[in-house]
């Protein structure tokens with residue numbers, strides 16, 4: 001198993017209701033989430049806005065520390081590990097961010113953005129690795145010299161993918177990575193991601209509220225609602241016969257295009 | 265895949281050339297003062313009092329910008345004053361910047377208790393009226409170059425701390441910082457490699473501004489006679505002296521004033537100019 005998540009709970013302090021003295025009351029955001037993610041699988045995480053998708057994703061990458069429950073990554077319990085303990089492992093789980101502009105350091109060149117994480121883990125032959133990563137995401141090698149603002153949204157998102165895959169991770173989390181793009185770039189970026197997952201044997205967590213995309217890309221789906229898993233299962237089964245009322249509502253509210261039609 | 269985005273050319277930066285040119289001129293003047301100053305700045309000659317600048321009728325050859333009421337050469341005095349002005353600008357500006365920006369960066373990026381301590385400190389600090397604070401400080405420390413520099417640093421570091429803190433906070437919330445954490449970069453490493461390059465343009469702009477402010481503060485303190493000892497010429501001291509005889513000898517007031525004005529203006533423009541020229545992110 002890539003991930004085993006059990007009864008995961010996480011809350012944020014609500015600073016608007018903080019009393020003058022003492023701690024702020026905490027708002028629960030994840031309320032006991034459990035699921036397994038087998039190696040090589042693509043897990044779709046769906047749910048309405050504010051349902052806790054990003055929070056779950058960030059907890060899986062240990063950008064957030066859960067209150068209770070366990071997260072095991074490839075057999076290692078990472079729930080409460082400190083940043084120092086995680087450091088050696090971080091290379092193995094990577095993330096692609098939603099906003100293609102703010103996820104790339106505006107004052108670094110693309111080459112530096114991709115090479116930066118590689119340096120931390122002592123990879124050699126940085127230029128070759130950067131070039132290879134650019135090749136894999138279909139960007140010209142000359143783009144290594146460019147700054148992020150000299151790229152289009154779709155190109156920036158490819159750089160984000162290149163940065164993640166260059167580290168040769170086992171798991172990648174993609175949090176709404178196409179919601180900031182126009183329709184044609186969306187299709188291209190998703191095709192690319194699907195292709196890379198297959199080629200590199202990655203395990204993928206794919207957060208989206210677009211069910212048609214989830215249906216094409218994912219093997220398994222996790223439906224979140226108000227911080228709870230209302231339904232999970234294989235994609236085909238879930239789309240064919242949704243069990244939870246919320247899932248049916250979700251499916252009904254989104255027009256599904258013909259799944260056999262090619263993307264672009 | 266080829267588009268024109270990589271090909272945007274920068275404007276030549278007239279601003280940078282003009283301000284940089286003037287400041288280079290000043291720096292050279294300050295470095296080589298003893299060789300290029302035509303006269304001894306302290307030498308008095310009462311027979312040569314209030315000689316006008318060279319293009320005015322009745323000018324004395326050798327005194328290009330005229331003399332003051334004691335017959336001292338205005339040009340030489342401005343040149344010797346340049347040294348002090350630039351030393352104050354560079355040393356006080358840099359120290360203020362390093363102290364204020366470091367604290368601001370830590371407060372804005374680390375948040376939590378470092379932020380609470382630093383911000384509280386800044387708030388209390390800023391409750392003191394700055395000019396009074398400066399005068400009080402110098403009264404305690406005694407006049408002199410070091411005192412002036414200390415006074416400027418002590419008063420103005422809060423400007424850096426506040427602005428850089430806000431900037432670091434904004435940058436710290438960006439996804440590229442989260443991405444550095446995902447990659448396993450340490451907090452401190454992230455601050456240096458991700459946040460600092462992005463607040464650097466602001467730091468440089470503030471630094472050059474601060475250098476201009478330091479020049480003004482030094483001039484103000486000289487003006488109220490709290491600066492360096494009275495024999496070494498300072499721009500502020502010259503302006504103060506020139507003011508008393510502005511109707512008989514305007515040049516004693518006007519030349520140091522113009523120099524001061526151009527210098528302060530150049531410092532503030534230098535920051536903007538550097539940003540236009542070197543910051544990869546166009547605003």
Ligand SMILES: Nc1ncnc2c1ncn2[C@@H]1O[C@H](COP(=O)(O)OP(=O)(O)OP(=O)(O)O)[C@@H](O)[C@H]1O
Nearest residue numbers: 012013029047048049050051052053054055056209
């Ligand atoms: N840092 C934080 N501090 C306080 N509350 C937070 C924080 N991050 C998220 N929340 C709250 O947690 C809830 C879940 O947020 P989350 O970002 O996980 O939702 P999401 O499912 O990703 O939504 P979206 O589809 O809009 O991205 C929201 O109510 C949000 O306000």
Ligand SMILES: [Mg+2]
Nearest residue numbers: 053054055176
């Ligand atoms: Mg989200």
